[in-house]
Amino acid sequence: MRILVVGKGGREHALVRAFAESPSETELFCFPGSDAIFELAKPVEAKDLDSLIAWMTANDIDLCVAGEESYLVKNEGLANACEAAGIPCWGPHKQSAQLEASKEFAKEFLGRHSIPTGGAKACATLEECQQAIAGNYPVVLKFDGLAAGKGVAVCMEAAEGEAFLDEVFVQKRFGEGRVLVEEFLTGPEVSIFAAVVDDRFEIFTPARDYKRIGEGDAGPNTGGMGAVASRRLIPADLLERIEREVVAPTVAGLQSEGLPYRGFLYFGLMLTPDGPKVIEYNCRFGDPECQAVMPLVKGDLASYCLKGAQGELDSSLIEFDDGWSVCVVLASAGYPESSSSGDRIEGLEHVDLVYHAGTKRTDDGHWETAGGRVLAAVAGGSDREAAVTAAHAAADKISFDGAQRRRDIGIMHFEES
Incomplete structure (x- = not known):
């Protein structure tokens, strides 16, 4: 089985290693990849999406796996281009990936399908945002587009809100785009991952990540400073409620709106006093949650993803460690x-x-x-x-000049357990 993984970060390193450890015989490739990934997978001679599709076609790739989100919505979309070339792709079509690429699209989708989430208002200018906030802090501000995990600001006071809005509308750090002014929700967060194949899904091991740079959740948001994962992270009855109120309606909503989906779907949830509410969708595995979850996935992930990309969800191919x-x-x-x-x-x-x-x-x-x-x-x-x-x-045991890490990963948010 010849598999190409698209991406270059820690998530893709974890996926490539999981495929390498699958019992199926695999030959692995990665684009654009990294020096570490190339210890397990071969590099690809491509420079953009068109040349990547041409390379996959010429080299008889059996499965393309979307790791990095940007390729899902770039140009015609990775999965769309793979489908046109007859290459099975584990990753959603461009139109479906708008669940991640546009916070506004996701919020409207949640509303159409009565999936619990916080209230929000979309704003096109700095002045509109300021009027929507109206001095009411804390508030959550979200750039309506891809921002490599850095387009969300949880603002506890006005100075934080003004600084983020300056980044968006004055500095244009993330490019052109609108901002969602969103209700501030309280409670612990949890990340739920599902493998989605058309109208079917399977929930993987839940995880919790730590987004802020400093211990005690201090400082600015990052792409994630660590994660903890376990089937025991949340009670079984709560996971069943999440499946019933969030996951199943999302999958049904994709089907009813004609949005093709085969791949991983991430649900970022806040466990509020009123129940679980969706904070965001990601149309791929989370990072760094993937690095925590993959070691708990046992079996033949390579064949699982290939069959999923071909339209079959075969749960017998994998199992989950209970640790x-x-x-x-x-x-x-x-x-x-x-x-x-x-x-x-x-x-x-x-x-x-x-x-x-x-x-x-x-x-x-x-x-x-x-x-x-x-x-x-x-x-x-x-x-x-x-x-x-x-x-x-x-x-x-690992060191380098200026290294930053949090020593409360896996400890904070579990103080009462």
């Missing part, structure tokens, strides 16, 4: 405002499981940082405490 997994991210100096590169990384040889996100290998064979979230140390255990201890012990 816990914790992922601790080490980020570069200055992140997320800036990013340092070229810092030598020490200690990787002493850690069993590391997923690379922003690294490169030097000519003399050493690893150094390439900016952003550099890597993630991951470990598991039969209970949360054991997994937390093992993951942080692993992260302690």
Whole structure:
């Protein structure tokens, strides 16, 4: 089975490793990939979506897997282009990926299908946003478009709101786009992942990520500084409620609106006093949640995704470990405002499981940082405490100049458990 994974970060490193460990015989490729990924997969000679499709066609690729969200909505869309070329793709069509690419589209979809979520107003200008907020803080502000996990600001006071709106409308950090002024919801967050094949779905292991840079959820949002995953993360009856009130209506809504979907679908949820409410959709696996979840997925993920892309959801091919997994991210100096590169990384040889996100290998064979979230140390255990201890012990063995990490990953939000 010849599989090509699209993306270059820690999520794609985790997916490629999971495919490599599948019992099916696989030959793996990745675009654009990274030095770490290319230890498991072969590079691809392509420069854009058109040349990538041409390469896949010429090289008899059996399955294309969308890791990175941007390719799903770029040009005609990765899945759409694959379908036209007759290549099975594990990832949704461009029109369906608007659930992630447009916060406004997602909010309207939630409303049409009576799926619980917070109230929101779409605004086109700075002045409209200010009028919609009307001084009522806290509030959540969301850029209506892809922003690599950084287009959402939870603003507790006016200074934070004005700073984010300045980034959007004055600095245009994310390009042109509207902003959703959204109701501030309270409660613990949980990430639910489902494999969706047309009108059927299967829920994977739930996870919880830690978005802010500092311990105690201090500082600006990031792409995610760590995650914890387990089938025991939330009670079984709550997961059943989420499936009934959120997941099933979403899948049914996609079908009723003629939005083709075969791939992973992420539900970011807030467990409010009134029940679970959707914060956001992502049309691929989360990052860094994928790095925490993948070690708990056992079986033949490669065949599972191939059959899913071909229209068959075969749950017999995989199973889920009942234990816990914790992922601790080490980020570069200055992140997320800036990013340092070229810092030598020490200690990787002493850690069993590391997923690379922003690294490169030097000519003399050493690893150094390439900016952003550099890597993630991951470990598991039969209970949360054991997994937390093992993951942080692993992260302690890795060092580079200016490394940033949170030491409360897997601990915060569990104080009363």
